[in-house]
Amino acid sequence: MERKINKFLLKWKTDLIRKPLLIIGTRQVGKTYTALDFGKQNYQYVAYFNTDHNTILKDLFKKERSITRLAEALSIISEVPIVKNDTLLIFDNVTDEEIIKGIKLFGYDKNDYHVIAITSSRDSLLKFRGEEFQYKIMTEMDYEEFLWAIGEKEVAEKIRYAYDNHRSCSVHTKALDYFYDYLITGGLPEVVEAFATKKHYGYLDSIKERVFDINKSELLNSKNLIDIERGIEVMESIPKQLEKENKKFQYGVLGYGRRAKEYENSINYLVTNQLVYRSYKIRVAKSPLSSCRELDSFKLYLPDDGLLSMRYNLTKDRLRIDDNIKQALYENHIAHTLVESGYSLYYYQSEGKAEVNFVIQNRMGKIIPIELATKQGSKVKSLSVFMKKYIVTDTYRITENNFSIKKNVRYLPIYAIFCLNEQLY
Secondary structure (H helix, E strand, O other), rough: OOOOHHHHHHHHHHHOOOOOOOEEOOOOOHHHHHHHHHHHHHOEEEEEEEEOEEEEEEEEHHHHOOOOHHHHHHHHOOOOOOOOOOEEEEEOOOOHHHHHHHHHHHOOOOOOEEEEEEOHHHHHHHHHHHOOOOEEEOOOOHHHHHHHHHHOOOHHHHHHHHHOOOOOOOOOHHHHHHHHHHHHOOOHHHHHHHEEEOOOHHHHHHHHHHHHHHHHHHHHHOOOHHHHHHHHHHHHHHHHHHHOOOOOOOHHHHOOOOOOOHHHHHHHHHOOOOOEEEEEEEEOOOOOOOEEEEEEEEEEEEHHHHHHHHHHOOOOOHHHHHHHHHHHHHHHHHHHHHOOOOEEEEEEEEEOOOOEEEEEEOOOHHHHEEOOOOOOOOOHHHHHHEEEEEEOOOEEEEEEEOOOEEEEEEEEEEEHHHHHHHHHH
């Protein structure tokens, strides 16, 4: 399946100052498959090494500091020729410090070896720190990639054309219908492939359930055993949290008498490892937004819409009519799309209870409010309050309607968030 990261990988391959590339991402987002497919398409040879509990590789990196001899030894282990510029070396599941030190050798000087390291453990990132690596975060497939995968590239192109040219989308109804499919399916490549080959929804849910269990198992790496149980409680509670009218994370949903201090470590671990995403409440909007956040008031989101829809036992027909669940899924979709673009999330709530769902700050320091306003639950007054109080040049309202511009506010259909995603860089 075509992935957007492929363009980045092609650029990396030809970069004059190319360093070993570290691809970071949660499990099951397609990191290994993408790297192997890229190698197959662009190199004569691919040498793959699974570093998980690989004592042979660990011992080699521990004792060998010469790149030439290291390449020779790796060729023997993999039974693949290690040829400069013609072989892609892939080191998967990298967490061991000795192996990381060995991979770093390829980044000290220009040596024409092409190396990709893959990890799902963000806790290991401190071991990778240094100028020897380039970094790329990989996430699940976005809606545009989903359309590519199901053979609807023309729909994706027409959405982009409408966004870029401030026009109505000529395939609006079809795009919205496919977006409902995406919300239920999600962006995990294995699930998308199953959907594209017309597998039964029960089969899709079995894959999503397995992935959700894998994500929960990541908590086993937590240092405190009690934090494992609490982390699972937090993940399991997110669907209920988002189903509430007030989507602020409430410890009472976890059970009677639960307190913030008990769950602080678990939530921080989940956020650090991208198992959940967090949006902080702000009452004022000034640069930098991070200085305005209220640490004890936040919302949590799941990193994949399909995992959330599975917890709701959602069908496409129910999604069409259940406005409460739809609002939860729409907000979750916007949240993970923005986070995966590299943005920190905030939501604005004034003393008068006016709430703007998302406020972000781009790299130029521009503050951008983004409001979700479904047909049944519009918050027009909230965004107006924000615009009167703060000077903003870019303002977005997300709806189920077609593209339009009204009173200096750009209206975007919910399915077009992937366009906004790239434009905000």
